[in-house]
Amino acid sequence: MTFNALTTTRRSFLAGAGLVIGFTLAPKVFSASALEGVQAGGDKSLSQINAFIKIGTDDTVTVLSKHIEFGQGPFTGLSTIVAEELDADWSQMRAVHSPADDKIYGNLAFGLQGTGGSTSIANSYDQLRKAGATARALLVAAAAAEWGVPAAEITVEKGRIKHAGSGKESGFGAFADKAATQTPPAEPKLKDPKDFVLIGQELPKLDTVSKTNGTAVFTLDITADNMLYAVVAHPDHFGATVKSVDDAAARKIPGVLDVKTIPQGVAVYAENTFSALKGRDALTVEWDLSKAETRSSDQLTADFAKLFGTDGHEAANTGDVEKSFGGNGVQTLEADIVFPFLAHAPMEPLDAVFIKAADGSVDVFNGAQFPTMDKKVTAQVLGLDPEKVRVNTQLAGGSFGRKAQFGSPYIAEAAAVFAATDGKRPMKHMWTREDDIRGGFYRPMYMHRMRGAIDANGNVVGWDQTIVGQSIMAKADLDETSVEGAANLPYVIPNLRVISHNVSLAVPPLWWRSVGHTHTGFAVETFMDELLQKVGKDPVEGRLALLSKEPRHMETLKKVAEMADWGSAVPEGRQRGVAVVKSFGTYVAQIVEVSTGDDGAPRVHKVWCAVDCGVAINPNVIKAQMEGGIGYGVGAVLFDAVTLGQGGKIVQSNFHDYRSLRINEMPAVEVAIIPSSEKPTGVGEPGVPPVGPAIANAWRRLGHGAVRRLPIVSIGSV
Amino acid sequence: MITFKLNGQERTFDGDPDTPLLWVLRDFEKLTGTKYGCGIAQCGACTVHLDGSTRRSCITPISTVDGSEVITIEGIEGKEAEAVRKAWIAIDVPQCGYCQSGQIMSAVSLLQLTPKPTDEDIDGAMAGNICRCATYHRIRQAIHNAADTMEG
Known part of the structure; x- marks a missing residue:
């Protein structure tokens, strides 16, 4: 799909507007407080200039973000792109979530409307530049007609439309209605990037103020009159189903209204959240484990290891790997590395609100990462035509991949809970933290077997990597997400082989912030570091010598070495580790400084980070994403694992045994952005992959041995 | 009742x-x-x-x-609250924003008790507030900045 196909006709612009009008169907029972939370499409009283831009009579410009805002910054980034080409002033910019519609708001990287793969800026850049430039041309045309002057003589700067010859001047608002009726240009003229005035500036984020005074509305905050509150009792084994339920005690809890068995578990409906939770606690549920995963994590690890050496899917095979291991004077190194299941644990657990209108149509409010998928699945579960379902994307309290699911299983559950009611009352469905940690859709367990060969001259001549784990994409053959970062190794090694084995488990897998790079980045960057150390090579110089075909890797690595003054004296008791990983088109190199803490665990003092993400739309957001990605990665590599105990029972349940990084454990972070005129690439995920291996490399150099099993600090495991 | x-x-x-x-x-x-x-x-x-x-x-x-x-976050007032909010906004602390009400309530309390906190004071007062977006780096900076503005 191209931008032109979407937006060069007035008709297609109106198709976008028409969807927004769906909101007039909002039911009467909807309270005023709930309406305040509605964000999809924004205020319908504003003039819709095109699918992405609305302009108010007060001169405000509202960008309809096709990407969900959950902290990674699309509201700000996408608005920056629009404002740049529109020549708007930053103070007049606003952002809201767009409606759910693949045709208009699809992610151009994958067709479906969705946020993921760090694509929000990358896939929207050209599209929103054109949308902004088109809106500018429409405003100019409207002003030219009104003022009776040639459009070519009109200038626009910082939100003011001016005609020097006549001295006429106006804001956007006065021409918003008229602009919406002008004919858009077939190919709007875009700026030369050297003339950018907003792109590249550290503009304040649009969503900050509401997030400092409690007024930002998340799904959990949606409130409707006469609303039901529902929670679901889930099994503590993956693949278990309800065998029998004794709900007598639960029904006696004041405020509990009903208990129903649904495919996903047992739903408790109540007048308020606490009654629902108390009712759930009072249930006695017997689970059928006949189809459940009953192996422990230790058994799974042993079963994974059995696949090494058997036939797998070949992801890379150049040169002659076996021969490279047999040459004269060749030294070899071997390692098995085990990666645990990881929960995403966003601060806001999964939740959704459903409201049925008088005409039978349904509004869904949720942190929709795949809005059209959520719409389709809701319609299926409720037995409705998809056009009778409106998905109203809300700000989400994090996701890290959790809310982007094929088949929308959590929305399917929430819809099933709603479908089991008479639909007369609005309903909020909430997962507790325990439901979240034990809910699956984890970064899968993986096991890597690494073999490296170094010739008599100290050169790495052979690399043999085998990866065992679930296919996130549910593939029977090679899943690229299992081998990304390994099969396309940036280092020049003449003999390279990467093999992948898919395993099938009842534990549902999912992408987790940076997907395959969460494990391949760790395996590649720790093993390479060990090989270099074995032959006495410097970790930075040794890598650079092998990156001759990757200039952007090299530049990023050189930059971070310069920032950290690599090679200078390190304080007593500390060591440094380095790693460089390209993910989602963005290059990130990090150097960490680590000591052994009083508790014997790694203490990460400082992280230097260099990032090359092409054109830097908003350096403020880019730095924030690097800082946050680093913190997310440090927490996971130090502390996090979901483990299955004896019989497959899930061990962890909440933040006491699935640890999050805390402020006292957060390293100081310094970020530098490599200047670039390349097309922008994403930053939401790429900050994560290098920090884990960099820590492990420093940890090994502190004398603790190589990290062969994550997390480094084992808590609550079996 | x-x-x-x-x-x-x-x-x-x-x-x-x-x-x-x-x-x-x-x-x-x-x-x-x-x-x-x-x-x-x-x-x-x-x-x-x-x-x-x-x-x-x-x-x-x-x-x-x-x-x-x-x-609650909706009702917190006073010079510490004002300084914290301004500092939070000035350096764009929030990412997803979900934890920030709690972060701000803890930060305001810290400054009420300790107008010029050290990094250790911040660790002690704020370690109970998780931020999964890991905005900790900016939270620390914003608390120092807020303390500076209250002083000055």
């Missing part, structure tokens, strides 16, 4: 006395700035001020709040 003061106003609650303050605020008072994150006082997203001190509202039964004064 439980009576308490909420952001300066007298309120009553006659439901289940075991109901945590968090759910009274959110479900009954419709003050949704205070968030649920864990339910077991591990994450701090539900932090409010109870009689002038930080309290995890998710484990505070409403029965224990009788006669007390509760301040």
